Amino acid sequence: xxxxxxxxxxxxxxxxxxxxxxxxxxxxxxxxxxxxxxxxxxxxxxxxxxxxxxxxxxxxxxxxxxxxxxxxxxxxxxxxxxxxxxxxxxxxxxxxxxxxxxxxxxxxxxxxxxxxxxxxxxxxxxxxxxxxxxxxxxxxxxxxxxxxxxxxxxxxxxxxxxxxxxxxxxxxxxxxxxxxxxxxxxxxxxxxxxxxxxxxxxxxxxxxxxxxxxxxxxxxxxxxxxxxxxxxxxxxxxxxxxxxxxxxxxxxxxxxxxxxxxxxxxxxxxxxxxxxxxxxxxxxxxxxxxxxxxxxxxxxxxxxxxxxxxxxxxxxxxxxxxxxxxxxxxxxxxxxxxxxxxxxxxxxxxxxxxxxxxxxxxxxxxxxxxxxxxxxx
Amino acid sequence: xxxxxxxxxxxxxxxxxxxxxxxxxxxxxxxxxxxxxxxxxxxxxxxxxxxxxxxxxxxxxxxxxxxxxxxxxxxxxxxxxxxxxxxxxxxxxxxxxxxxxxxxxxxxxxxxxxxxxxxxxxxxxxxxxxxxxxxxxxxxxxxxxxxxxxxxxxxxxxxxxxxxxxxxxxxxxxxxxxxxxxxxxxxxxxxxxxxxxxxxxxxxxxxxxxxxxxxxxxxxxxxxxxxxxxxxxxxxxxxxxxxxxxxxxxxxxxxxxxxxxxxxxxxxxxxxxxxxx
Numbered sequence: 094x095x096x097x098x099x100x101x102x103x104x105x106x107x108x109x110x111x112x113x114x115x116x117x118x119x120x121x122x123x124x125x126x127x128x129x130x131x132x133x134x135x136x137x138x139x140x141x142x143x144x145x146x147x148x149x150x151x152x153x154x155x156x157x158x159x160x161x162x163x164x165x166x167x168x169x170x171x172x173x174x175x176x177x178x179x180x181x182x183x184x185x186x187x188x189x190x191x192x193x194x195x196x197x198x199x200x201x202x203x204x205x206x207x208x209x210x211x212x213x214x215x216x217x218x219x220x221x222x223x224x225x226x227x228x229x230x231x232x233x234x235x236x237x238x239x240x241x242x243x244x245x246x247x248x249x250x251x252x253x254x255x256x257x258x259x260x261x262x263x264x265x266x267x268x269x270x271x272x273x274x275x276x277x278x279x280x281x282x283x284x285x286x287x288x289x290x291x292x293x294x295x296x297x298x299x300x301x302x303x304x305x306x307x308x309x310x311x312x313x314x315x316x317x318x319x320x321x322x323x324x325x326x327x328x329x330x331x332x333x334x335x336x337x338x339x340x341x342x343x344x345x346x347x348x349x350x351x352x353x354x355x356x357x358x359x360x361x362x363x364x365x366x367x368x369x370x371x372x373x374x375x376x377x378x379x380x381x382x383x384x385x386x387x388x389x390x391x392x393x394x395x396x397x398x399x400x401x402x403x404x405x406x407x408x409x410x411x412x413x414x415x416x417x418x419x420x421x422x423x424x425x426x427x428x429x430x431x432x433x434x435x436x437x438x439x440x441x442x443x444x445x446x447x448x449x450x451x452x453x454x455x456x457x458x459x460x461x462x463x464x465x466x467x468x469x470x
Numbered sequence: 471x472x473x474x475x476x477x478x479x480x481x482x483x484x485x486x487x488x489x490x491x492x493x494x495x496x497x498x499x500x501x502x503x504x505x506x507x508x509x510x511x512x513x514x515x516x517x518x519x520x521x522x523x524x525x526x527x528x529x530x531x532x533x534x535x536x537x538x539x540x541x542x543x544x545x546x547x548x549x550x551x552x553x554x555x556x557x558x559x560x561x562x563x564x565x566x567x568x569x570x571x572x573x574x575x576x577x578x579x580x581x582x583x584x585x586x587x588x589x590x591x592x593x594x595x596x597x598x599x600x601x602x603x604x605x606x607x608x609x610x611x612x613x614x615x616x617x618x619x620x621x622x623x624x625x626x627x628x629x630x631x632x633x634x635x636x637x638x639x640x641x642x643x644x645x646x647x648x649x650x651x652x653x654x655x656x657x658x659x660x661x662x663x664x665x666x667x668x669x670x671x672x673x674x675x676x677x678x679x680x681x682x683x684x685x686x687x688x689x690x691x692x693x694x695x696x697x698x699x700x701x702x703x704x705x706x707x708x709x710x711x712x713x714x715x716x717x718x719x720x721x722x723x724x725x726x727x728x729x730x731x732x733x734x735x736x737x738x739x740x741x742x743x744x745x746x747x
Binding site for chain 1: 539
């Protein structure tokens with residue numbers, strides 16, 4: 094049956110994309126503005142033989158998806174600001190134990206209860222550093238309905254391939270926006286499943302460096318009896334306090350990201366050729382910035398747009414090259430200045446970096462960005 | 471023939487980290503004998519825990535073992551069980567893990583009546599972190615954070631479990647290992663959420679602060695303070711003051727969660743077919 098173009102709400106499309114990517118377990122807790130993801134999953138997952146459960150809290154939802162993923166079932170949860178804070182404990186567990194899961198965070202105003210029904214981009218740093226301790230994580234911030242679909246599929250694929258939690262960062266605008274989209278057929282979607290062990294059970298170790306930077310993960314109940322802990326562990330998954338083993342293991346986890354940057358990093362560029370001012374914007378503000386750049390070009394201003402979809406790991410090399418090229422980088426974002434800190438770090442004084450932060454629950458519109466561009470050229 | 475505990479132990483992980491005289495070993499042995507009686511393959515059993523002395527148990531056992539975050543074992547176990555309802559999931563927790571930080575998960579696992587067996591080793595104290603008061607520290611007893619005696623009334627874990635909807639609730643003690651084994655076995659057999667509380671000793675962190683510095687003294691205290699449920703029914707409430715009731719406290723039948731969910735899937739799929747046809 095050929096699928097037709099229809100209107101999709103961002104939150105609903107995340108859920109449908111997850112199912113097409115192979116998600117068969119969702120645990121969640123009601124929170125604005127992400128609840129439609131849970132509601133959609135409650136309808137759709139049982140239809141495809143999957144399981145939806147509304148847990149008693151955000152912490153439990155995060156724990157439940159890790160448990161289900163360990164049994165070999167692709168799993169997801171969705172939340173927003175305060176709920177994302179609550180999930181950080183078990184999100185760190187998934188990092189430490191290297192369990193693939195996808196966590197959607199629909200950003201609303203904060204801190205605390207903040208602005209539940211209004212958009213923000215205030216969780217960018219929390220996505221990177223929300224849980225305690227050194228860890229590596231992937232965060233994707235799509236800007237369009239079609240991009241939400243592919244970012245969701247990619248979130249599952251990356252988490253499976255790299256045994257790592259992947260954060261899907263939406264904001265309230267994208268979550269509740271409707272745009273036309275034709276669901277791809279399954280033949281058009283590449284699905285990645287985690288590597289399974291090829292060695293017999295008595296020679297299986299869940300963190301065995303000799304099996305590569307991403308050692309295969311056996312499912313519970315599959316005949317491979319092993320231990321998983323949130324403590325630092327040796328290759329067999331048992332607790333250790335040996336500094337050398339811990340150092341090596343953490344370095345392997347870092348390599349998982351560093352050696353796969355080509356697959357992880359994803360961005361869009363617009364009019365950057367010959368630009369002397371670059372706007373760096375993401376999520377729904379990336380769309381405003383796109384329109385502002387077009388208007389600036391129409392006025393003869395040499396402006397361009399760099400729109401990262403992968404926020405973490407940060408696309409350092411490309412941004413460093415941009416900092417060489419342009420005189421100014423303008424960073425509009427719906428917060429008091431978060432991703433701009435990373436841009437400043439990478440630019441390292443090679444160009445001016447100008448924050449354009451705005452809070453209060455309303456988007457930054459193209460004229461505001463255009464004014465900021467004009468003021469700088 | 472003597473029971474072959476080593477079949478279920480990861481002997482390469484020995485020696486364990488528990489103190490001499492600790493009651494956890496008695497609970498673990500009772501649990502292993504009960505599992506043996508179920509005749510389950512080790513591949514089909516998962517043992518899940520949170521944080522604390524008791525929560526170190528899974529690492530020593532040769533099953534699918536999962537040592538999670540403090541208080542969250544039941545949340546992880548719920549995901550695991552829902553992903554594989556055909557397999558057996560056992561959670562082992564301490565009193566702080568299950569009744570304090572994990573209290574909400576405990577209530578809702580009881581409410582769902584999901585087919586998981588929870589064993590709570592209640593030694594009245596946070597042992598691993600240095601003897602702080604727990605939700606079950608009896609009123610007036612001392613802990614490192616209750617130097618003048620606990621002012622918080624103690625929680626009755628079994629009564630909470632019954633009120634929240636658990637369908638098999640029993641309390642045993644480490645003074646009576648065989649009875650404990652029977653309760654765990656009945657909990658494993660039971661279809662639904664079962665809670666077995668094992669009153670246990672911690673001579674190092676609890677007993678030492680409360681004039682019971684040897685395991686023997688502590689286990690005697692436990693034995694002397696337990697009242698079998700049949701006898702408790704005949705006693706006036708004042709005679710039960712400061713005591714705890716032992717035995718099978720509650721057995722009920724109620725729809726089990728994963729079976730209900732299986733029916734929900736059938737219903738949803740039928741409705742979807744109807745909508746297409």
